[in-house]
Amino acid sequence: MIDNIKPKEATSIINSLVSGVVPKIGVQHITVGRSEEINAFISSLEDVKNGHSMAKFWIGDFGSGKSFMLHLLNTVALKQKFVVSNADFTPDNRLYSNDGKSVILYSAIMDNIAIQTKPEGGALQTLLEKWIEQVITKTAEDNRISLSEIRNDQYLGLIQNSIMKMVNEITEVGGFDFGSVIVKYYEGYIKGDELLRRNALKWLKGEYKTKTEARQDLGVREIINDSNFYDMLKNFCKFFVSMGYSGFMINLDEAINLYKISTSAAREKNYEKILSIYNDCFQGKISNLLINFAGTKEFLENERRGLFSYQALKSRLETNKFETLEIRDFAQPVIKLTPLDHNEIFVLLKKLKLIFDFNYKTELNISDDEIFAFMEEMFNKPGASEFLTPREVIRDFLNILNIIRQNPAVDKKQLFGDIEISDERPDDLVLLDSIEEI
Structure with missing residues (x-):
């Protein structure tokens, strides 16, 4: 059995992953293949505890584990006595606006504030x-x-x-x-x-x-708005540290929604705000703040719509030229998440099977060889090399476990053979990619 897992965590893991989203709690029980990233992150947390600030950019393809990574970072930071919060960029919120979209992002951050005794937010x-x-x-x-x-x-x-x-x-x-x-x-x-x-x-x-x-x-004269919300976040950071917390960590996911802003002027203003945050953190203008951005390679490197379209950011965020796939630099601001290999996915699926059994108080008859057979079917399907993501592998595996749990006599080979691979990228991003290629 997975050590020290709580029933609430097991239920959250299974229900969330079946739904295609990352569980808010318990992610440490299903972590594989990210030890180097986590060790480097723990070192970064120590720096932030000691009064430094930093911005990190977690970059990977759709379904590669960016959101999972942010939730894992939460678990690590909460244990280090940080106040943490998460918010997603959407078409309705962003870092810079003059029509209320920035304060919507701020409100989401404040709603999701978490501490170790309230890890699900609302703290x-x-x-x-x-x-x-x-x-x-x-x-x-x-x-x-x-x-x-x-x-x-x-x-x-x-x-x-x-x-x-x-x-x-x-x-x-x-x-x-x-x-x-x-x-x-x-x-x-x-x-x-x-x-x-x-x-x-x-x-x-x-x-x-x-x-x-x-x-x-x-009886107050001002309100929090698009122009001052970032100053208020910095005030809260100091407020939390004055209480004895190590610092304030903010995770901003789905940064692809900044890339998708239709007007170049509005995109540039948002990238200018990212630059301002970056400079504040690394020039020592604020203490004990860590901001994580999660986005795709397009969001970072596309020179017409991405961060690299803003020269001041490109010069700061280009990858260490001495880094290779084998020799990584996890101290730089940009961390590129490499896909899990097949052995790591096998370990992950074995863990999920144990958690599934614990959650449903069952012991499904599915062997290691059958897990391998499932993976072979997944990775050999047409389109797998181009579109298959860990998210889809996990969801299909858990869906199959649910079928077996409720129908013990079902033919597993037939279930594996019914698997289909689809392109999970949002339609609007695929369209944008096509336009960029023209």
Whole structure:
């Protein structure tokens, strides 16, 4: 059996992979062939813990394991006491915009904040209340007031002043409004005013649409918007570190959606924002921040639409010229994910069979030889060399296990023979590729 796996993790792994998505929890139990990348990443985390910042670009074909890698990085970072968050680029959100698309991305990041005790996200409120309790404790100690007494209304102003003082020490742009909203959250927290707490969280998550509404509800002058959301992320990074966390790691997946932005001016503005983040991280303008981008080779290297179309990024992100397939450099900003080989996929499928049995409390009769036979059928099908991805291999394997579980007498060879290979790339990307070739 897989060591130390929890029933919740097993269910998440099976249900997610059958659906063609990466499980939010338990990915460490199905990791194969990525030890060098993980060891290098752990070294990077140590640098970020020590006050450095960095941006990493995880590049691979569709279905090659980029999203899986980001979830694995989460598991590693959470154990190192990082606050982590994940968000996907979509047609409706991006890094730069003037119509609300950037603040939508920010809100997704804030919704998905996770810590080790809440690895599935939604941890912002927990972190906020933990920080407030730290302020209450320190203020009580500094003023020689008991912890029970300092929560009384007569000391409300004292705690408010402490909150503002501590926020001002750790923030830069937008710090006053940031502190004022946390003061409002504290008022709701201490008085049991749920509406006030919800409104404060709404502001911190970038969900207010107008300054007027925010001023009416909270008495603040500004809201989080497309132009200041990145400054607020940097404030939160400092906020988390002040609580004793190692740093803040943000994963941004599906970067191909930036590549697919139709107008070159809008794409360039987004790439300019990536350059700004890159420079902030590597020039020491911010501490304890790690941002991971995940995208395809086209997103990185296409010189008409990709990052390489922006010369300043191309000069920073070109691969180490001394790197080969055998001699890798995992310290550089761009990490290219090589496909799993057949032996690694075999090991992965064996692990999945064990997890499947654990999840369904069964013991399916499928041997190593039959797993090999399944793989031979998959990899020898027409189109396999061009289109077959680990995602499709995994999904077909689990679907077959589900059929066998519910129909024990089924002919496995016939199941294997029914496998078909399809091109899983999105239609719009295939069209873009065709246009680029013209």
